[in-house]
Amino acid sequence: MAATDTAGDEDLYGCAAAPALPAGPAKLLLVVAVALLDVDNRVLIAKRPEGKAMAGLWEFPGGKVAPGERPEAALVRELHEELGIDTSTSCLAPATFASHAYPDFHLLMPVYVCRQWRGTPTPREGQELAWVRISKLRDYPMPPADLPLIAMLRDMIGG
Numbered sequence: 808m809a810a811t812d813t814a815g816d817e818d819l820y821g822c823a824a825a826p827a828l829p830a831g832p833a834k835l836l837l838v839v840a841v842a843l844l845d846v847d848n849r850v851l852i853a854k855r856p857e858g859k860a861m862a863g864l865w866e867f868p869g870g871k872v873a874p875g876e877r878p879e880a881a882l883v884r885e886l887h888e889e890l891g892i893d894t895s896t897s898c899l900a901p902a903t904f905a906s907h908a909y910p911d912f913h914l915l916m917p918v919y920v921c922r923q924w925r926g927t928p929t930p931r932e933g934q935e936l937a938w939v940r941i942s943k944l945r946d947y948p949m950p951p952a953d954l955p956l957i958a959m960l961r962d963m964i965g966g
């Protein structure tokens with residue numbers, strides 16, 4: 808049977824049908840993010856402050872890649888700006904990525920794992936921080952783009 812011979816919204820592999828493409832080209836936004844892991848394999852997440860889009864949701868530290876900037880360099884910069892910690896591109900291991908269609912842009916977000924940095928993560932932009940076991944991430948509301956990442960990180964790193 809062909810994969811398309813199924814009724815309903817899901818194919819043989821249990822994959823939901825892709826939503827229709829928007830009429831115009833979606834703006835592609837490249838954002839880098841990190842699963843910063845401590846010695847107990849807890850991951851650092853940050854709560855988006857009031858006044859920002861998706862305020863109150865928890866996300867992985869990171870941010871937009873500037874034009875002409877390498878993704879890893881952008882992440883090193885963002886970690887310094889947001890959390891006051893220093894790391895180097897060699898401490899960033901590519902792990903997974905998110906690809907999600909928001910109403911006004913398409914988010915493409917490479918996610919790195921980092922276990923080595925200098926300094927203590929400190930909220931520098933009014934965000935709240937939490938070190939969380941990966942098995943507990945579902946207790947923290949996250950942006951829709953991040954939800955598939957939870958299982959991926961659990962499979963890669965463990966609970």
Ligand SMILES: Nc1nc2c([nH]c(=O)n2[C@@H]2O[C@H](COP(=O)(O)OP(=O)(O)OP(=O)(O)O)[C@@H](O)[C@H]2O)c(=O)[nH]1
Nearest residue numbers: 838840859860861866867868869870871914950952953
């Ligand atoms: N850093 C980060 N951004 C995420 C995650 N998930 C997710 O949907 N995003 C989205 O990716 C974009 C991140 O860009 P950003 O952090 O530079 O953006 P921002 O809204 O804080 O804007 P600003 O820094 O220009 O004020 C936001 O739209 C944010 O909602 C995540 O886990 N980490």
